[in-house]
Amino acid sequence: MQQAESGAAVEWRGVRKRYGGTVALDGIDLEVRRGELLALLGPNGAGKSTAIAIALGLLPADAGEARLCGRPPAELDARRACGVMLQSAGLPDSLKVRELLELTCSYYAAPRTIAGCAGLAGLDGLLDRRYGRLSGGEQRRVQFALAICGNPRLLFLDEPTTGLDLDARGLLWRAIRAMVEAGCAVVMTTHYLEEAEALADRVAVLARGRIVACGSVQQVRARVSQRRIRCVSVLDAARVGAWPEVRSVCRDGDRIEIVTDQAEVVVRQLLFEDSGLSQLEVQRAGLADAFVEITREAA
Numbered sequence: 001m002q003q004a005e006s007g008a009a010v011e012w013r014g015v016r017k018r019y020g021g022t023v024a025l026d027g028i029d030l031e032v033r034r035g036e037l038l039a040l041l042g043p044n045g046a047g048k049s050t051a052i053a054i055a056l057g058l059l060p061a062d063a064g065e066a067r068l069c070g071r072p073p074a075e076l077d078a079r080r081a082c083g084v085m086l087q088s089a090g091l092p093d094s095l096k097v098r099e100l101l102e103l104t105c106s107y108y109a110a111p112r113t114i115a116g117c118a119g120l121a122g123l124d125g126l127l128d129r130r131y132g133r134l135s136g137g138e139q140r141r142v143q144f145a146l147a148i149c150g151n152p153r154l155l156f157l158d159e160p161t162t163g164l165d166l167d168a169r170g171l172l173w174r175a176i177r178a179m180v181e182a183g184c185a186v187v188m189t190t191h192y193l194e195e196a197e198a199l200a201d202r203v204a205v206l207a208r209g210r211i212v213a214c215g216s217v218q219q220v221r222a223r224v225s226q227r228r229i230r231c232v233s234v235l236d237a238a239r240v241g242a243w244p245e246v247r248s249v250c251r252d253g254d255r256i257e258i259v260t261d262q263a264e265v266v267v268r269q270l271l272f273e274d275s276g277l278s279q280l281e282v283q284r285a286g287l288a289d290a291f292v293e294i295t296r297e298a299a
């Protein structure tokens with residue numbers, strides 16, 4: 001199947017969706033290209049799953065449209081180019097992992113080998129186990145293997161690492177990176193902002209059905225001027241918290257941590273008031289800080 005003329009693997013153009021009185025998507029425009037991972041971020045209920053469901057043709061848009069590789073999502077060829085890992089899978093409990101993989105591979109013209117899927121998703125040793133007897137994290141890895149077994153050119157991952165331990169999460173990150181390097185376009189939702197920071201080429205922040213920030217992780221971080229100051233100090237946290245430039249302050253043992261938009265002013269004041277202050281660090285906003293700030297503004 002040919003790629004869209006625009007080069008987008010998936011695109012949303014003016015997409016709106018309401019459920020009764022609830023506006024889930026309020027006109028979103030977004031696209032993801034081959035070899036690019038877009039992290040779709042947003043608080044609960046922001047509209048992320050609805051956006052994915054519309055792109056997959058599982059839900060109709062009220063207005064606007066989504067395209068997969070330039071085609072309407074309802075077209076079988078367009079959907080065959082996609083791998084999908086949604087939040088709930090509804091797989092039959094009684095089938096063994098190998099059987100699930102063989103069955104799913106059989107839908108595709110050029111699937112991966114079972115061993116290839118198992119290696120990427122960390123399923124070695126689980127292939128002859130029944131799906132229903134696996135732990136939640138093991139089931140999530142099987143769902144990932146099913147999403148990639150057709151060698152997709154476009155991969156939708158809705159909170160793929162929820163419930164995974166650190167090793168399994170690391171393994172999935174490596175597999176996702178390998179897919180992107182091989183030219184796959186990936187749309188991933190996650191509530192783990194360090195995951196978006198580690199994997200995403202671009203992030204889009206949804207709030208109340210609108211895209212309120214979109215760009216590289218650096219660009220989104222740069223949207224907020226916040227800095228975090230950490231130091232060992234005897235100053236009273238409540239007193240520091242009353243300075244007009246300080247947004248928040250907390251004490252952890254002998255250390256205090258301050259969030260501010262005016263780091264230089266606050267650092268000068270700290271040093272002026274506590275000559276014994278030590279271990280001073282100033283850090284710019286991380287993606288998590290930017291996310292909190294941007295979604296707070298949107299609310």
Ligand SMILES: Nc1ncnc2c1ncn2[C@@H]1O[C@H](COP(=O)(O)OP(=O)(O)OP(=O)(O)O)[C@@H](O)[C@H]1O
Pocket residue numbers: 019020022023024042043044045046047048049050051
């Ligand atoms: N079938 C439905 N009927 C009514 N309202 C719905 C339905 N599905 C979703 N909604 C509402 O639409 C809004 C967007 O939901 P959606 O599931 O897309 O959000 P989300 O960003 O994926 O949230 P989460 O992070 O919690 O998964 C929410 O207010 C939700 O309650």
